[in-house]
Structures are given as C-alpha cells and as structure tokens.
Amino acid sequence: MFKSFPLLVLLIVLAGCASKKEEKTACCTPKKGKEIQAKNEIPGLSVYQLDMTWKNQQDNEMRLSSLAGKPVLMTMIYTHCAYACPLMVSDLKKTEALFTETEREQFRIVLVSFDPDRDHPERLNTYAESQQLGSNWTLLQGSHEQTKALSVALQISYELLPDSSIDHANSKVVLNKQGEIVYRLNGLSTDPAAVAAALRQEMED
Numbered sequence: 001m002f003k004s005f006p007l008l009v010l011l012i013v014l015a016g017c018a019s020k021k022e023e024k025t026a027c028c029t030p031k032k033g034k035e036i037q038a039k040n041e042i043p044g045l046s047v048y049q050l051d052m053t054w055k056n057q058q059d060n061e062m063r064l065s066s067l068a069g070k071p072v073l074m075t076m077i078y079t080h081c082a083y084a085c086p087l088m089v090s091d092l093k094k095t096e097a098l099f100t101e102t103e104r105e106q107f108r109i110v111l112v113s114f115d116p117d118r119d120h121p122e123r124l125n126t127y128a129e130s131q132q133l134g135s136n137w138t139l140l141q142g143s144h145e146q147t148k149a150l151s152v153a154l155q156i157s158y159e160l161l162p163d164s165s166i167d168h169a170n171s172k173v174v175l176n177k178q179g180e181i182v183y184r185l186n187g188l189s190t191d192p193a194a195v196a197a198a199l200r201q202e203m204e205d
Helices: 005-017 084-096 121-130 144-154 192-204
Strands: 053-056 061-063 072-077 108-113 137-141 158-160 166-168 171-175 181-186
Touching (some): 053 121, 072 084, 072 144, 084 108, 084 171, 084 192, 108 144, 121 137, 171 192, 181 192
Parallel strands (some): 072 108
Antiparallel strands (some): 053 137, 072 171, 158 166, 171 181
16 A cells, blocks of 8 residues: 555554544644744654645645644545535534634644545535635545545545445544644534634644
8 A cells, every 4th residue: 555664654653643532642742832844844743744745626736744834623524425524524614613713814624535536626626615615724635545544644544335435434633733633533513612622722832
C-alpha cells in the first residue's frame, strides 16, 4: 500500500497516538505558541507529514501542509452517502454555529472524500453549495492511495463495498496548528460543544 518505509512507520505511530475515546490525546499535546513558518518545522507526529497533493472543491491543487497555522476540524465522508455523512456534516455545522463570524476565520473545517472515483472537484463543489458550507470549509479529493494513508493517520477506517457504498467509521478530529491530533469524538449526533471547546483551546494557544 505504501511506497516508503518511513511513511509506514509514521502511520503506525500516528495510529497509536490518537485515542479512540472522546478525550485529549496526551502524546500529541501541542507546544504553546509554536507557529508553522516552514515545512521542516512540521512535527513528526503531524498529519501534515503526509504531504501529498489533493484537489479541492474549486479544482485547485493543495497540500495538507497548506492548512498549517490554524486549527482544523477534519473528518472523512463521501457525497453519495445517504445517512451517516449528512449527519456528520450536520454535526460539524452545529459546532461551527457556536462561533461568531470573526471566530470562524481562525479555524478550518476539512472534509476528505472516501470516494475518489465519484467525488471529483465539481461534485464536491456542488455538494458544498447544497449544504451551504462557508468559505472556511475545504473539501478534498485524492487518489485511493492518499485516501487510505490519511484514513490510517486519522484512524477513520472504511471499506469499499461491491454495491459502491462505503462502510466507514464516523469520527471528528481536531488538529492543532501544526497538524497534530489533539482531540477525537466518535459517533453521530454528538454534542457540538465538546468539539467547539477543543477548537477554542487550540485557537487560544
């Protein structure tokens, strides 16, 4: 699956770091006040070490490392999902609603597709418009290899089924300004205040 041994080691370490419980992860606690100035300052446990090129909903290429500098609320969905993914997006929108317009400029919300074959940028853009997602939302499509690598790093498992549906976990992950996992909340229709509190903590650091 992976082309390099260092990448495999990174993913194993990241998987062990992120707790499956609804709690802060002790091993990934960020250093206060640290800002990203260059790629070589990205910590070894950062998701941004998986610095591959993705396409966003505007059909522009971008790297995960370009998200550095602001906290990120990230999850994985696919736009043909009829039940779980709309609920997940609804959860994220409820979390976003707890912030003022000015505060929303201080963090990003990122949706990464499980379904590279169908969730091309035009489809993602249509989905973003139908869900009335704001300018601080980024929707990403990558290759199958990239998608699998990121899912391992985020500990959001999935399986492509013969009928083109996707069986997947439902987790909301908060990344600090350096891309380290600092909070995870599993499940659907969860308390938006818990995620908002984790984001606020990272916004203040």
